[in-house]
Amino acid sequence: PFPWYETMRETAPVRYDEKRDCWDIFRYNDIDTVLCNHEQFSSRLSSTDGSTRGTSPGERKDTMIRVDPPEHGRLRGPVDEHFTAGSLRNYRPELERLVDETLDKALADGSEIEIVSEVAFPITIGVIAELLGLPTNDRDQFIQWSRGMLPPQKTRGEDPRRERTNPVNKIHKYFEEIIDERKRNPGDGLISELVRYGEDGSRLTEKEVFDTCNLLLGAGHITSVSLLTSAIWMFAKHNIVPEIRDGSISLDSAVDEVLRYRSPLHTMPRITRTEVEVGDTQIPKGERVVAWIGSANRDEQEFETPAEFVPTRTPNRHIAFGAGAHYCLGAPLARLEADVALSKFFERVYEIEITTRKCEPIVHPTLHGIKSLQIDVGTEL
Numbered sequence: 001p002f003p004w005y006e007t008m009r010e011t012a013p014v015r016y017d018e019k020r021d022c023w024d025i026f027r028y029n030d031i032d033t034v035l036c037n038h039e040q041f042s043s044r045l046s047s048t049d050g051s052t053r054g055t056s057p058g059e060r061k062d063t064m065i066r067v068d069p070p071e072h073g074r075l076r077g078p079v080d081e082h083f084t085a086g087s088l089r090n091y092r093p094e095l096e097r098l099v100d101e102t103l104d105k106a107l108a109d110g111s112e113i114e115i116v117s118e119v120a121f122p123i124t125i126g127v128i129a130e131l132l133g134l135p136t137n138d139r140d141q142f143i144q145w146s147r148g149m150l151p152p153q154k155t156r157g158e159d160p161r162r163e164r165t166n167p168v169n170k171i172h173k174y175f176e177e178i179i180d181e182r183k184r185n186p187g188d189g190l191i192s193e194l195v196r197y198g199e200d201g202s203r204l205t206e207k208e209v210f211d212t213c214n215l216l217l218g219a220g221h222i223t224s225v226s227l228l229t230s231a232i233w234m235f236a237k238h239n240i241v242p243e244i245r246d247g248s249i250s251l252d253s254a255v256d257e258v259l260r261y262r263s264p265l266h267t268m269p270r271i272t273r274t275e276v277e278v279g280d281t282q283i284p285k286g287e288r289v290v291a292w293i294g295s296a297n298r299d300e301q302e303f304e305t306p307a308e309f310v311p312t313r314t315p316n317r318h319i320a321f322g323a324g325a326h327y328c329l330g331a332p333l334a335r336l337e338a339d340v341a342l343s344k345f346f347e348r349v350y351e352i353e354i355t356t357r358k359c360e361p362i363v364h365p366t367l368h369g370i371k372s373l374q375i376d377v378g379t380e381l
């Protein structure tokens with residue numbers, strides 16, 4: 001999409017698309033303004049008063065990502081404190097164990113690995129299962145269901161014609177059961193915490209706890225798979241594995257450049273609450289707006305040589321995690337996962353050859369990444 005983004009930034013930075021009945025916004029500054037201005041650009045895509053358009057009321061889910069302040073704070077508050085860099089620090093040893101186990105398995109049988117299914121997926125889904133506090137015995141089953149949420153791909157040893165079943169209903173049922181169980185027998189983990197919050201009737205309802213679990217699974221899973229996979233892909237493609245290993249290129253700044261250059265999400269939807277001007281264009285009230293953060297992160301007005309992958313880029317004010325009130329709740333977790341998973345991966349792997357013939361992109365309006373990444377690795381003994 002990148003050449004198209006460049007043309008749009010140049011020729012039609014704010015435009016109405018009749019076919020999709022929405023306004024597209026392509027420039028970094030305009031998008032930053034949209035995301036930071038929830039007074040005029042609402043995240044509530046559905047509404048009961050008919051003043052806005054979007055999903056039908058029947059589909060309405062009031063999770064934090066689809067409501068505006070102050071309601072937003074009520075839904076995000078109870079979860080927020082668990083996702084700060086400070087509180088995640090305690091979780092690091094557990095994450096290191098999960099990464100070690102995953103890499104032991106992935107690197108056990110020879111030098112060929114498929115990164116999405118053997119490394120990125122087990123780590124990101126394992127993290128969510130642990131944070132939610134799912135019982136250890138249930139995790140394999142949960143991981144198997146969640147696997148069905150990944151875009152179809154050909155995995156080593158797996159018949160690509162195998163019929164894929166939709167696991168979403170099973171996951172929903174499982175969350176319902178576990179919330180019920182945690183009401184009776186509170187345990188560790190986020191679900192128990194959220195259930196406790198709900199008990200005095202002033203915080204989260206049972207439905208809101210359920211929706212929050214689904215949101216965390218949905219928002220935190222495929223995005224992080226994409227980040228880990230793209231990082232390994234980019235580091236191999238740009239031949240910087242030795243510099244990442246010896247620390248002459250900082251892993252943190254290289255990860256930020258992956259977030260900018262291969263942003264896992266490319267669009268953020270909003271609805272105008274009032275008539276509003278973006279750039280020189282007037283957008284009426286109640287219109288659907290799409291902020292193309294994938295384009296913002298390649299904007300030449302914000303980044304020098306935006307089409308180049310520069311792992312040491314500073315400053316790097318990318319907005320891959322969004323901006324404003326809805327700034328990604330899971331950003332510190334995604335960064336921690338990337339730090340632990342990639343540093344452990346490159347402790348063991350000193351060279352990579354990409355053997356996927358062509359890195360096939362995921363076909364999705366918002367989600368960006370590649371379906372699979374087959375590599376051959378040289379490992380330390």
Ligand code: HEM
Nearest residue numbers: 064065219220223224227264320321322326328329330334
């Ligand atoms: C929000 C990106 C990982 C949970 C967002 C938003 C973006 C984003 C762009 C803003 C949405 C908006 O403005 O409408 C990413 C990327 C990730 C990532 C690129 C990985 C590289 C995670 C993880 C979790 C998570 C690991 C949790 C486990 C959420 C939640 C929101 C959110 C709950 C909604 C926050 C709110 O509405 O206040 N994410 N995310 N994300 N993200 Fe992430």
